[in-house]
Amino acid sequence: KNNEILRVNNLIEDLTISDFTEYKDKNDVTAFYLTKLTDNSIVLFAADDRSHTIMGVTDFNDPNALLADIPEEFNYWLEEEIEAIEFARDNYLVPTDEVETEWLSYRLPPPPPPPYVCTNEFHETKWPLLTTTWGQGYGYNNYTPNLGCSNYSNGNAPTGCVATATAQVMKFFQHPTTYNWSAMSNNYGTNATSQLMSDIGIASSMNYGCSGSGTKLFKLIKPNIGNNFNPFKNTFGYTSANIGDYNYNTVVSELSQNKPVIMSGGEKKYWAGLIPYYADGHAWVADGYMRGFACFYDNNGNVNGGYGYLLFHLNWGWGYSYRHLNGYFGLNNFSVNGDSYNYKRKMIYGIRK
Numbered sequence: 460k461n462n463e464i465l466r467v468n469n470l471i472e473d474l475t476i477s478d479f480t481e482y483k484d485k486n487d488v489t490a491f492y493l494t495k496l497t498d499n500s501i502v503l504f505a506a507d508d509r510s511h512t513i514m515g516v517t518d519f520n521d522p523n524a525l526l527a528d529i530p531e532e533f534n535y536w537l538e539e540e541i542e543a544i545e546f547a548r549d550n551y552l553v554p555t556d557e558v559e560t561e562w563l564s565y566r567l568p569p570p571p572p573p574p575y576v577c578t579n580e581f582h583e584t585k586w587p588l589l590t591t592t593w594g595q596g597y598g599y600n601n602y603t604p605n606l607g608c609s610n611y612s613n614g615n616a617p618t619g620c621v622a623t624a625t626a627q628v629m630k631f632f633q634h635p636t637t638y639n640w641s642a643m644s645n646n647y648g649t650n651a652t653s654q655l656m657s658d659i660g661i662a663s664s665m666n667y668g669c670s671g672s673g674t675k676l677f678k679l680i681k682p683n684i685g686n687n688f689n690p691f692k693n694t695f696g697y698t699s700a701n702i703g704d705y706n707y708n709t710v711v712s713e714l715s716q717n718k719p720v721i722m723s724g725g726e727k728k729y730w731a732g733l734i735p736y737y738a739d740g741h742a743w744v745a746d747g748y749m750r751g752f753a754c755f756y757d758n759n760g761n762v763n764g765g766y767g768y769l770l771f772h773l774n775w776g777w778g779y780s781y782r783h784l785n786g787y788f789g790l791n792n793f794s795v796n797g798d799s800y801n802y803k804r805k806m807i808y809g810i811r812k
Contacts, residue, residue, distance in 0.1 A: 478494075478495045479492050479493065479494040479495065480492065480493045480494075481506075482541060483541075484544060484545040484548070485545060486545070488548070489506040490505075490506055490507065490540070490541045490544045490545070491503060491504060491505045491507075491510070491540065491541075492504055492506060500786075505544070506544075507544045507548065508554055508558070508559075508562045509544065509548075509552060509553070509554040509558060510544055510547075510558065539797060557791060577754035577762045577765065580751075580752055580753060580754045580765070581751050581752055582749075582751035583748075583750050583751055584747075584748075584749050585715065585747045585749075586747055586772075587746045587747040587772045587774070587785075588631060588714070588717060588718075588719050588746040588747060589627055589628075589719060589744060589746045589774050590631075591627045591630055591631075591646075591774075592646050592774070592778060592779040592785070593623055593627050593630075593776060594623065594648070594776065594778025594779070594780075594781075595617035595618045595619065595620065595622075595623050595672070595776070596611055596617055596618075596648075596778070597611055597612055597613060597648065598648020598649065598653070599618050599648035599653055599656055600613065600615040600616060600617055600618050600648075601613065601648070601650055601653035601657075602615075602650075602653045602654055603615045603616045603618055603653075603656075603657060603660065603667055604616050604667045606668070607669075608669035609669070610669065611669075616667035616668060616672050617667075617669075617671060618653075618657075618665075619660055619665050619667070619671070619672035619673055619674060620673070620741050620776055621659070621663055621673070621675075621676060621723070621742045622656045622657075622659040622663070622665060622672075623742075623776040624721050624742040624743055624776050625659045625663075625679060625721060625807075626652065626655050626656045626659055627719075627744055627776065628719050628721055628744060629655065629659075629695065630643055630655075631719055631746075632697075632810070632812045634695070634696065634697065635695055635696040635812075638651065638654070638655055639651045643655070646779040647779060659679075660672070660674075662679065662690040662695070663675075663678040663679050663690060664678050673740065676702065676721065676742055676805050676806075676807060678690070679700070679702075679721075679807060680700060680701065680702040680807065681702075691807075691810070696812075697811060698811045698812065699809050699810070699811045700807055700808075700809060700810045700811075701807065701808055701809040702806070702807050702808075703806060703808070704804065704805060704806075705722065705724070705806050706806070707769065707771075707790045707791075709806070709808055710722075710745050710748075710806065710808070711750070711769070713808050713809070714747060714748055714771075718808075718809075718810060718811070719744050719745065719746040719810070720744070720745045720746075720806050720807065720808050720810075721743075721744055721806065721807040721808075721810075722742065722744070722745055722773075722793075722804065722805070722807075723740060723741065723742040723743075723800070723804065723805045723806070724740065724741065724793055724800035724801055724802060724803060724804040724805070725738055725739055725741070725800060725803060726739045726799045726800070726801075727799075727801075727802035727803075737803050739798060741775075741798065742776070743773055743774060743775045743776055743793075743800075744774045744776065745772065745773055745806075746772055746773075746774055747771070747772030748769065748770060748771050748772060748787075749768070749769070749772075749787055750767075750768060750769040750770070751768060752765055752767045752768075753765055753768075769789075770787040771787065771790060772785070772787050773785060773786070773787075773788050773793070773795075775795060775796070777796070781796075784796055
């Protein structure tokens with residue numbers, strides 16, 4: 460446990476641990492730790508090497524309020540993670556290749572022969588580019604179809620996560636100039652924001668529904684096979700926008716140039732327990748990162764190992780009330796709010812106005 464705490468303590472530059480809480484499974488064995496840092500951010504990290512090492516980081520600056528009023532979905536996610544670890548322990552499962560590789564990347568290599576100088580130690584933070592905390596419901600869906608949706612006071616369908624994620628990126632660029640960007644609040648919906656999201660929904664062939672509105676991310680780039688029409692370029696006047704499979708190096712490159720990346724993914728489920736399929740997809744924005752390499756020193760000041768790390772800051776697009784769920788997540792651990800979005804991950808990158 461002390462080694463795990465030391466690892467997280469070294470992960471966030473210039474911060475120390477102020478408190479931590481153990482979460483245990485049904486057998487009273489620690490499943491993971493909830494750690495508070497001195498800047499009041501919170502780190503969740505696993506106590507079992509069959510789970511992802513760092514499960515999440517939130518930059519919500521009032522942890523006491525967060526812990527006192529944890530959303531039901533977040534509690535569900537915590538319980539689900541504990542049950543997954545319990546199942547792995549009870550059935551003597553081995554870690555997946557992805558998880559094992561992640562843990563190996565954090566473990567100390569053999570001590571180098573002295574003298575050894577740490578020349579590659581660095582810590583870099585790209586703070587979140589977005590200032591918006593937009594959602595999909597009332598205030599944002601003023602111009603979506605009215606389907607008599609009882610869960611929204613105006614009866615309209617939600618905007619859809621693709622529209623919300625894309626709108627937040629377009630607000631960052633404030634392009635095209637035909638929209639009244641100054642009339643769009645960062646923290647609540649307006650008619651101007653609703654118009655933008657409606658236009659994005661139309662351009663991406665959004666399928667509207669009361670329980671959720673959805674479309675494929677690629678329809679913002681190329682709606683139909685054999686059709687060169689690109690909504691990002693032809694409808695909204697951007698000079699470039701590309702789509703591809705998720706690649707963390709590309710995401711880092713884009714963010715280092717102050718360009719946010721739209722991402723999507725879903726959960727891998729199985730039909731009849733055999734055939735995998737994509738389910739419960741979501742789109743969000745990557746708008747910042749933490750990365751670096753830290754060295755470990757012995758009592759004589761000699762370097763005896765080190766580790767590298769990379770976390771992305773994700774804006775999930777669930778609105779101001781759930782802004783505390785936005786935070787830093789491992790490069791292969793896009794799971795939050797009781798859901799996993801790690802299957803068939805895509806991204807829109809190279810967005811330029």
